Amino acid sequence: MSVLLACRGLSVRFGGLVALDALDLEVRQGAILGLIGPNGSGKTTFFNVITGVYSAAAGEARFGGEDLTRLAPQRIYAAGITRTFQRSRLALPLSIFDNVMIGNHRLLDHRLWFNLFRRAALKRQLEENLEKARALVAAFSKRLAGRMFDAVGAFSMIDRRRIEICRALVSEPRLLLLDEPSAGMTHEETRELMEDMLAVRARLPGLTLVIIEHEMNVIERITERCVVLNYGRKISEGAYAEIARDPQVQEAYLGKE
């Protein structure tokens, strides 16, 4: 399979702190890659630089023909990369439908004239997109799909995460970055969410996933390959069974004996 994302020497610095240190990383088309490492090892920084939130100090990140480090976040989204956030960043006063539609930006008509004066055409666009959003949300939860116009702030943590994943999936991205989907949830909820994720992914075979996770059983179950970071550097790479045995990884997590 071809390589979808290829990073070479990718570095991010904040003043004197090196958050990401010359990272080389490849994600193959259709793969599920786990990204693990202790707190502060640069995992979320990696997502932020890939999505254009931070700028890179050095190196490149090739996605298709383009170097992501040179693109604005908006262009990166248009190229087909979406993400979720570690601490859910939904628009809480807005409805489920509104939040999912924020993720659908690429496929909507934003011209002022159209929105103000072509109301019949806008209505058709609204109806089509409501069906689409409802079908997507229903894949995660029938209950949520029945409450598309309720404010997101009224829902529990797990429901918000589901909505956030829907927001990231609705534009049919090529690469989805999940930043610790189990954060703040119980084991049972995490398991549920992962079942939903796998079910949705089965319907979207082309989707490539990078997932940051601290729950090792999630990583073990759903990823094919893992990259371990520590202090911004890659210290190990391979299938979960391999990296779990790697003495460097054990040292990073548990310290030296």
Added chain:
Amino acid sequence: MKPASFLPGLAGIAATAAYGAFFLHAESQAEVLGLVALAGAGVAALARLGWSERVRESLAEHPARSRAATAVALAAILALFCREHFPMLMLASVLLYTVACLGLTVQFGYAGVVNFAGAAFFGIGAYTSAVLGAHLWHPLVVLAGGAMAALVGSLLILPVLRTRGHYAALVTVAFGLLFRTFVEVNDALGGPQGLQIKGMNLFGWDFNSGIRIGDTEISFYTNYAVLALGLAALAFAVVRRLERSWVGLNLDAVRLDETASAVFGIDAARWKILAFTLGNFIAGVAGSVYGMMNGFVAPNSFTFGDSLILVSILILGGLGNPWGVALAASIVVVLPEKLQALQEYRLLFYAVLVIAILLFRPDGLLPRRAREYLPGWKPR
């Protein structure tokens, strides 16, 4: 769910109109105070009984009928008071303040761009009327007033985009102060004395002279009230449609989380520029007509305090709700005129009002509701 009947909505509109008429009619301080107390008690009681919710639902479900009933109610008020100067001046002022605040709603309520120079943009419209009024067809003058406000506002776009939150607010505060000083020292614009403005003239219809029908003489302010009503309806429709569209969704997304929206392709700069420019245009149009109605314009009418009044109307009414703007504008404009005790302490009154609202009802008198893209479009 059974569709709500239109009766509660109709009753709500009728009661509001009747109350407005009594209020405009009230002369003695005792009457005015009594009416204020009645409104407070009445609104509290209706909310307690759940009737205000029924009225709201009924109005939301019958948008066309609500519009028609509102038009009839306003026509009745116009017919009742068209001979008197004062009520018509009040009505026109409320409506023009409403228009200006609808512009600020697009900026502050939707895109989250705070504008503490609202009065300055209102003033730019009025000054445009003063300068161009003698030379240009008046509808064009009004459009030019909006365009000038938008154009001058574009000078501010760069600093507003480069700063966020409090700092962006400070940029607008500075601009408001700058504007006032600029017109005060500028002799071409009349300096501190200001300029005269010609009244509105449309196809020979002179807005500044009363109309005589038989024995009754209609106040010339009625002309302006009707014009202001038209403008308010137009601004209302534009702002409503804007909110209920993908553009409105983008504005909300930018306000609520700029970083998250950027990750989903939303270009915050584009939408802030649109909201800021459109908002200033609307405020400028309102100011232009307001200037023509007043007959003169002077720097003292567009101080920082006046900008604060516009912002307090937004907060009082409920940020982002056009109906809230109309209600709050009525309270803020009419109440101090009617209660002479308040006249001297106007600014104090506004300050107390805003503090009370922020303490007891932080979402405003009429909080903004969830977006309903099309009237009644809420398929389950």
